[in-house]
Amino acid sequence: MPELPEVEVSRQGISPHLSNQQLVKVIARQRQLRWYVPDEVLAQLNQPILSVTRRAKYLLIQLPQGDIIVHLGMSGHLKVLSADTPATKHDHIDLLLSSGMALRLNDTRRFGAVLWQHKGEVHPLLASLGPEPLSDAFNPAQLTQALAKRGSAVKLVLMDNQVVVGVGNIYANEALFKAGILPTRPAKSLTSAEINALVPVVKDTLAAAIKQGGTTLKDFSQADGKPGYFAQQLLVYGRGGQPCVTCSTTLNEIRLGQRSTVFCPQCQR
Missing domain, CATH: 1.10.8.50 (Helicase, Ruva Protein; domain 3)
Known part of the structure; x- marks a missing residue:
């Protein structure tokens, strides 16, 4: 399972490709991951991506109305590639970008997650988390x-x-x-x-x-x-x-x- 450093490296890798882009469309080839991908994720059409942050092992793709939360689970990984790249067997979710690229989640075991957090709210999965280890709050x-x-x-x-x-x-x-x-x-x-x-x-x-x-x-x-x-x-x-x-x-x-x-x-x- 990817641990915090691997998730942070993923954030650093994808962030330059997503920041200041429009999220044109979300394609879900398979919505039944660890939890069912909610409708709110698929409803994010032509929204500006404000930033990509991380909380614990969760990636937060920040949009004006809220955040798309991505968890890699046991076997998930993200890649940025051309939006017209043919999908392989375990390519479940694509975030299509205005640049013509896509952020693609591949997850063989489907233990990962793509969820939604409304602006100003904290998703239940994030609500009881302790401090970030690299922050001053961990002392x-x-x-x-x-x-x-x-x-x-x-x-x-x-x-x-x-x-x-x-x-x-x-x-x-x-x-x-x-x-x-x-x-x-x-x-x-x-x-x-x-x-x-x-x-x-x-x-x-x-x-x-x-x-x-x-x-x-x-x-x-x-x-x-x-x-x-x-x-x-x-x-x-x-x-x-x-x-x-x-x-x-x-x-x-x-x-x-x-x-x-x-x-x-x-x-x-």
Whole structure:
């Protein structure tokens, strides 16, 4: 599944092609994605695209009357191509632009979403989200309060979108390794010093992934078709059973919250 850096890279890739364009028409070849594509999306004819923003893993294509919300799900990806490019099997949604180009959503598994948010309203999927990890709202004081009474594993809390958005499995593994914190530790057991160290590590890890173009996983590619390169820098994720890059101890791999969790039993406490 594309994580926050991959979604942000997609936003950066498509934004120059959409900004200051007219949305001429929305074509839905398949409306039954994770949720049914609402009529309001298809009704957006000849509307100026004001900007393309991101909230957590959701892309918001901003129009005068509201926002088209796009989520890539497990296997979705976006490409900007000529509007007359023949559609392939899993090309479900096209946003036709006044430039003669189209923003096309391809989603093999149909776990993605194309939704609508009226201007001045907040869609229920966005209403309870925590702070953006790269914003000032995600800080040691905020994280301290969020962890204070949580007895579950710190990795699971860090992946809770009500605590902070977008710290998915890959980046939670990486950040906890860099901060020297065992992912299985009860969240409330972290000290002030550990929280003060963890917050900037999370920010730096995500920022580095965005800079490198996102992590190349099974289904993700940038809008221009180029893959991300952050996978070349992964220190623990996907490396269970291999030596730690710091101390050469064999990395342990366990299942935590049904997700692969890799850590160094020597470097992480």
